[in-house]
Amino acid sequence: MDAPQRRRDNRRLMLTQLLKSPVLNPAGTEVGRVEDFIVKLTEGTYPPVTGLKVRVGAEDVFVGKGLIDSLEPGGVRLNTHTIRTEAFQRRPGEVLLAADVLGHHLVDVNKGRIVQAHDLVLAPSDDGWYLAGIDRSPQAMLRRLLPRRGRPDLRRHAILDWKDVQPFVGHVPTAKLLMPLQRLRRLHPAQIADIVEDASHAEGQEIIEAVEGDPAFTADVFEELDTEHQVEFLKTKSNEESARLLERMAPDDAADLLAELDQEKRRPIFEMMAASQQYKLRKLLLYHPTTAGGMMSPDYVWVVRDATVDMALEAVRTDDKSPHQLLTTVFVTEQDGRYIGSIGLVELLRTDRSHKVHELELTMLSVHGNADFADVALMMADYNLITLAVVDAAGNLIGAISADDVIEALVPDEWRNRVEASTGV
Amino acid sequence: MLDDLHHGDIHGAFGTIRVSDVTPRRTWRRRLLTLAAIIGPGLIVMVGDNDAGGVATYAQAGQDFGYSLLWTLILLIPVLIVNQEMVVRLGAVTGVGYAKLISERFGRFWGWYSVAGIFLLNFLTISTEFMGISLAGEYFRLSPVLVVPIAAALLIGITVSGNFRRWERAMFVFLFASLLVLPLAVLSHPDPGAALRGFLVPGVEGGLTSNSALLIVAVVGTTVAPWQLFFQQSNVIDKRITPRWLEYEKADTALGALVVVIGAAAIMMATASAFTGTSEFGHYQDALHVARGLASHISPIAGTILALLLFDASIVGASAVTLATSYAFGDMFGVRHSLHRGVREAKLFYASYAGMVALAAAIVLIPHAPLGLITTAVQALAGIMLPSATVFAVLLCNDRAVLGPWVNRPWLNAVAAVIVGALLVLSLILVVSTAIPSVDVTALLVVLGSLAAGVVVAGGVWSWFNRRGAEPEPQISREERENWRMPALVLLERPTWSGPRRVAMYALAGYLVLSIILLAIKAIELAMQR
Numbered sequence: 001m002d003a004p005q006r007r008r009d010n011r012r013l014m015l016t017q018l019l020k021s022p023v024l025n026p027a028g029t030e031v032g033r034v035e036d037f038i039v040k041l042t043e044g045t046y047p048p049v050t051g052l053k054v055r056v057g058a059e060d061v062f063v064g065k066g067l068i069d070s071l072e073p074g075g076v077r078l079n080t081h082t083i084r085t086e087a088f089q090r091r092p093g094e095v096l097l098a099a100d101v102l103g104h105h106l107v108d109v110n111k112g113r114i115v116q117a118h119d120l121v122l123a124p125s126d127d128g129w130y131l132a133g134i135d136r137s138p139q140a141m142l143r144r145l146l147p148r149r150g151r152p153d154l155r156r157h158a159i160l161d162w163k164d165v166q167p168f169v170g171h172v173p174t175a176k177l178l179m180p181l182q183r184l185r186r187l188h189p190a191q192i193a194d195i196v197e198d199a200s201h202a203e204g205q206e207i208i209e210a211v212e213g214d215p216a217f218t219a220d221v222f223e224e225l226d227t228e229h230q231v232e233f234l235k236t237k238s239n240e241e242s243a244r245l246l247e248r249m250a251p252d253d254a255a256d257l258l259a260e261l262d263q264e265k266r267r268p269i270f271e272m273m274a275a276s277q278q279y280k281l282r283k284l285l286l287y288h289p290t291t292a293g294g295m296m297s298p299d300y301v302w303v304v305r306d307a308t309v310d311m312a313l314e315a316v317r318t319d320d321k322s323p324h325q326l327l328t329t330v331f332v333t334e335q336d337g338r339y340i341g342s343i344g345l346v347e348l349l350r351t352d353r354s355h356k357v358h359e360l361e362l363t364m365l366s367v368h369g370n371a372d373f374a375d376v377a378l379m380m381a382d383y384n385l386i387t388l389a390v391v392d393a394a395g396n397l398i399g400a401i402s403a404d405d406v407i408e409a410l411v412p413d414e415w416r417n418r419v420e421a422s423t424g425v
Numbered sequence: 426m427l428d429d430l431h432h433g434d435i436h437g438a439f440g441t442i443r444v445s446d447v448t449p450r451r452t453w454r455r456r457l458l459t460l461a462a463i464i465g466p467g468l469i470v471m472v473g474d475n476d477a478g479g480v481a482t483y484a485q486a487g488q489d490f491g492y493s494l495l496w497t498l499i500l501l502i503p504v505l506i507v508n509q510e511m512v513v514r515l516g517a518v519t520g521v522g523y524a525k526l527i528s529e530r531f532g533r534f535w536g537w538y539s540v541a542g543i544f545l546l547n548f549l550t551i552s553t554e555f556m557g558i559s560l561a562g563e564y565f566r567l568s569p570v571l572v573v574p575i576a577a578a579l580l581i582g583i584t585v586s587g588n589f590r591r592w593e594r595a596m597f598v599f600l601f602a603s604l605l606v607l608p609l610a611v612l613s614h615p616d617p618g619a620a621l622r623g624f625l626v627p628g629v630e631g632g633l634t635s636n637s638a639l640l641i642v643a644v645v646g647t648t649v650a651p652w653q654l655f656f657q658q659s660n661v662i663d664k665r666i667t668p669r670w671l672e673y674e675k676a677d678t679a680l681g682a683l684v685v686v687i688g689a690a691a692i693m694m695a696t697a698s699a700f701t702g703t704s705e706f707g708h709y710q711d712a713l714h715v716a717r718g719l720a721s722h723i724s725p726i727a728g729t730i731l732a733l734l735l736f737d738a739s740i741v742g743a744s745a746v747t748l749a750t751s752y753a754f755g756d757m758f759g760v761r762h763s764l765h766r767g768v769r770e771a772k773l774f775y776a777s778y779a780g781m782v783a784l785a786a787a788i789v790l791i792p793h794a795p796l797g798l799i800t801t802a803v804q805a806l807a808g809i810m811l812p813s814a815t816v817f818a819v820l821l822c823n824d825r826a827v828l829g830p831w832v833n834r835p836w837l838n839a840v841a842a843v844i845v846g847a848l849l850v851l852s853l854i855l856v857v858s859t860a861i862p863s864v865d866v867t868a869l870l871v872v873l874g875s876l877a878a879g880v881v882v883a884g885g886v887w888s889w890f891n892r893r894g895a896e897p898e899p900q901i902s903r904e905e906r907e908n909w910r911m912p913a914l915v916l917l918e919r920p921t922w923s924g925p926r927r928v929a930m931y932a933l934a935g936y937l938v939l940s941i942i943l944l945a946i947k948a949i950e951l952a953m954q955r
Contacts, residue, residue, distance in 0.1 A: 231759060259913050260759065263529060267918050285917065288910030290520060290667075370908040372667055374447045393905075409433070410444065 012132065015097055015120035017073040023054050024077050026069070031083065032056035034076055037097040037122070039131050041169070043180060046130040046162050049122065052076065053088050053096065060088040065128050097131065100172045105203055106134060109183050110164040112191030114198045117167075121159055133161045168199075170206040181213045189217065193224035201232065208233050219248030222257070230257050239265060243272035250323065251277070251298050255284040283398055286369070292376050293369030296390040296399030297323055302331040305340055305358040309351050316345060325402035329387040332357050339366055339389055339397040366391045369398060377406050435665050437462040438593040447669065463673040464680070465593050466660040469745055470509065470653050471681030472600050475688045476742020477557025477712070478550070478803060479647045480735050483689045485709040486640055487696030488718070492616070492623030493630035495693060497641055498686045501648050504844050505682040507837065511818040512654045513678055516661035517668050518831045519911040523658040524756035527817050529916045530824060538934055539817055540655075540753045542941070546806045547652050547750040551785035553803050554746070556796050557739035559789055560713040564732035569790060576736075577786040580744055581779045589663065589764040596744065602737040606691035609730045613695035613723050620694050635858055638866040642855045645848070646807040648689065651814035656749035659756070663764055668831070668907060692734070699723050743782065751778045798948055808855040809940050812848040813933050819845065826915045830906040835892070839885060846877040856940040859947055 015037065022030040032054040039047035052063040061083060069079040095101065101117055108115045115136040123132035166183050184192060184207065192211065196204040211218045222230055222245060234242050234257070242261075246254040246269065258266055258281070270278065280298040287293025299321040303312045312330045319327065330348060332340045341362025351360060366389040367376055380388055380403060390399040435442040440462030450456040475483075486494045512523060519526060524543075528536020555573055562572030583595035629637040657678070666674050696715055699722040700706045709715070712735050720728025751774055754760065760773040788794055819841045822833040833841065850873045858864050901909075922930070 228760075255913060259916055263533075263916070263919065266916075270917065282914065285914035286912045288520065289913055291908075291910050294913060368908065370905070370910060372669065372908065372910070374444050374669070377444060378447060 011124050013122045021074050025081050038094050049129040062088045107166040109166050109186050112187045133159045168203045168206050181210050189220035190224040192221045223249050223253040227260050231260050239269050243269045247273050247277045251280045255281050292367045292371040292390045296401050298399045300326050300400040307357050309348050309355045310353040325404050326400050333397050337396045339391045436590040438597045460673050463670050464677045466657050467678035467681040469596050470657045471685040473741050473745030474685050475738050477554045477739040480738045481712045482643050482647045483692040484696045484715040487693040488700045488709045489707050490630045491697040491701050492619045495623035496627045497644050498689050502682050504649050509678045511822045512658040513674050516658040517666050517671050522756040523655045524753040542810045547746050549799050549803045550746050551743050552788050552799050554739040554743035555786050555789040557735050561732045561736035564716050573786050577782050580782050585775050592764050599737050599741045605730050605734050606688045609695045610691035612727045613698040615694040615698040633867045635866040642808050642851045643804045646804050650807050651810045652746050652749040654814050655753045659752035747781050805944050808852045815845050829909045842881050846881045850877045860943045
């Protein structure tokens, strides 16, 4: 770290060091006390401090940043004797640091978690002070509780840069700014879902509204949410909107969610969905959610028996519906849809491209749609399968299960607890 | 709601069955080990039935009527098994709770109808459990202010662990404690001849009177309670029992029914033996006086055992009844509910449980609370609601969309119809005799009984004719039957009811509402007289 940087760092201040401290005029007499800091939220940069909310007598007064001479721990010095005594008002686009941000939740868009701003870091620049970051450490909270003189100086640790966090501003009347989707995109949908689950309802709603700009992304987030939260956020949507959302979700997740809705809404929403999606969902809904039929994906790559290896590879190349885990296998059926067998992508790549697929060594295993989870797991384990075909009573191929679905269900609960304990979440 | 935690390994108190462990059980050793892992829901639901009210009622039967009411217990075994077997099947095959299944298949109105009474009844029942606890404490000269909060804390503690196995093990500790009935029965030296006659010959000492008829209703009402249906269906799902293990769970249920009847019979015989020929015979007061009577007529140990039994029964009963309510609550409000979840993950489920326990405990501690009234109300309400709760089980068990090849066989429907008829008659007797105390109960029993028998026979003939005209059931292989689970599609919408069924159901609902109003008026009258 170079010298000027360190000097500048040393001039950083914590918000809690400044709150309630005296505001002095050039002569050194106290005119009031610092009540709050006002910043302007701007996209892409650090929010500049635009002024102070100062308590003078019994009134809150706005002091613009032009009047501030210096900010120091324990005191604010003004460069003027006269401050206009106009009452403080919130202005559009402005946020109060102590009232709206301090102690509130923020999204850490780097790590994908919710953090609490136990303190805020202010830093100076050539054109005034700006909000540089937040302190998420519990020690900062401790510091807030201690008397000001006894507070240890912990400025250096556990500071999150403002660029890596995103505040919730739904509760700020003048914020006028939606949470920008762009920043949330840095996170995996599963991380966003975790954040929504940890957040309060209003905060979660804010995130959901932010991602709504991108329907596909919204569907991804919904797939990862737990059922309770899915239902909670779907309640605020119209049937039409719900149908569009369910359409974009993976069919098995959509089927599970559909079953959790109020019964009166299920059929209307189901009927508003696209016909092709309805058809796929119906296949899943014919089975109990914990059976092979309920777990399977109705989308998979398949060719009929007379197709060549080249055609099979082309089918993998052009497929845009199946989950990625299932693209490793091509399923082979008769002309009428009866299941024959399956073959892995690697075997296809290593074979002469002009061969017919039914001449190859196919894996003939399959399970019935009613097979329970144990049957599925055992068959995949015993025969070292990464995908497994699901057939109906007539032997027609209706879907496929991939190993990741099985692993997910096989992981004992205690393992998850261990992961949580070690990461301290 | 169906939770991702509702499938996975079975963690029973006495063993684990891995999800991948599907090999057929060919040796008896393996079968017993499997049974040990599965055993639980059936035993708990049955023993939870011998709760404070149960112990008091059996003691009353013994003290007032000697050995002469033992036969009622024998008759209760098939009733218990048939009722509970239906919900076991429903739970394993559908994976959906009883309250949820009712509202999905019959609509929200019927869902609420079936749980509203249960919520009230269960809450009052939990209060009676705490009364039992405070009476047991009194026997040992412990103040209720001390005993009741400790018991409440114990109840909350064993459930809020977020671990199914821990909960089940804790319940089994109390189940084993309830085996104290055996030394009690031995200590009291019951008269074997009189006991045998009591078991085999239906009749009542001193003839059938209004009092004895009401006590018979009370014995039935306290042994076969509506909360059991809600509890066992959800508990079977919570334990992750699938159709693969259905036979073992049925065995568990039958074993539980046997245990409950043995326990009840032991208490009845002990009190009968202790009080026969004494001045207190026929003058039952409460469980505390029974314990003191046992202490003076048999031995101090017998009194202590009965007080301990009362305490133990109250804890098991309170835990099971509260859990049944929380399961139903979760079903109706779509809240995550599972003993597999920690407190943080299922806050509402555990909060409803803890809140109910705390409130019920608080009521018992209120000075001059009308505890006697609550006890009577519980027995009356249970008696009234039993038939309608069972009717839903029968209807669901005949719903081919829900149970597919697992639907009730005709003979089971016939047995269930007889049971529902008998329960209806008993509940009517209770209602009428509570509303009009001067009514001749014996005549009422004869009239209603023959009426019900006529209706059941007519219904049987009618359905037999209907069945002959209907197309035969689709034939499916044994393996397919074993694997059949309820498809998700079934819950997408609900079937409409035929005209006669709708009329019958609304009549039943009307009867329930009417009788509750009648009983409420009666209760207010009683309270005013005090």
